[in-house]
Amino acid sequence: QGEVVLADEVTYQGINALCRVHGLDLRGVAMDRGGMRPDAFDAACAQLRPRAVFLVPTLHNPTTITLSEERRHELAAV
DSSP states (O other), X not given: OOOEEXXXXXXXXXXXXHHHHTTOXXXXXXXXXXXXXXXXXXXXXXXXXXXXXXOOOSSOTTTOOOOOHHHXXXXXXX
C-alpha cells in the first residue's frame, strides 16, 4: 500500500478506482499531443520512484492518442 503508480495526466477512469481500492498512489504525468512526455516521465520516475506505470500506447482512452514509435522508444529508455 502507498506505492506510487504513474499514468498519463488524463487517463482511463478505471485505473483511478483500481488504485484507490488497492491503496496505491496514482500520479499523473504531463502529456502533449504525442502522449506522455518522456522528459516528464523521467522526472517523475526520479522524484517519485514509482512501482509501476499504466500506459495505453495505442488508442489511448479517453484521448485516442496513439504513441509514435519514436515516443514509445523514448519512454522505454527511461
